[in-house]
Amino acid sequence: MARTSNLEGTTAPTDSKSWTLRLRQAIDRHLPMDHLLPDRQPYYVGSWVYVFGVVTIAALVWVVVSGIVLSFFGPQWWHDSRAGRFFNSLHFWSVQLFFIFMVLHLWGQYFMAGWRSGRAATWMIGVVIFAVSILTAFTGYLSQQNFDAQFIAINAKDAMNAAGIGAFFNVLNFGQMYGLHIMLLPIGVTILVVLHIVMVRTRGVVKPIDPEGGVRP
């Protein structure tokens, strides 16, 4: 039986039933560290188009950090104090940048057909991130605790009821919308973004489309 080094002074069979060993071997096979944290990139990555994705991630970091601060101090603070209004604005504008650069990243990947060569799942996870982000932003607008939030909620309730989900997704219920906005949906977006990045690093950046047809060497 083939054996591989495990801990110092011990060995474990490669077909071990140990799930930790099998998981580690799978990670080593599919995602070695030089793919996860590369110090070299293909020549065709030398374009500003590839910067849109990382700017989106940077904006997401600001969204999460400013959101954590807002959740600590609450609506009274973010409406009445100068620091609160600053962090409220920081949260709002970083969301605007997040969406702007996510759409620019989407355009870039669409025109280079980023789903080629086994990257369909990466593309589809990106689509799901976009959808979940819209839902997160929507619950954020409903959680503002101002007249704008009330206006949106009053108008949106009819659409939710018409879709048959009004009983489960009550836009007039601040507690439900706020809970979804600061807990479930951000965790979903973050997990999906991490998965998206890991899949990009596993496969590498897609090669440019050859204008002559065929596959580039």
Added chain:
Amino acid sequence: MDTPTTYFHWGFILISMPNLLVIGGMVVLFAIALFAPFPHAEGADDGENK
């Protein structure tokens, strides 16, 4: 502040000026990203992850 913004209406398309400006700015930024020279790194590789 309370004045409603300008809306543009062409056939079935109805869009506010702020939204049109944001979309126009995104198109301009995308075009700049396509054509602006990118500073090349020393360690540029010639292939993708194997």
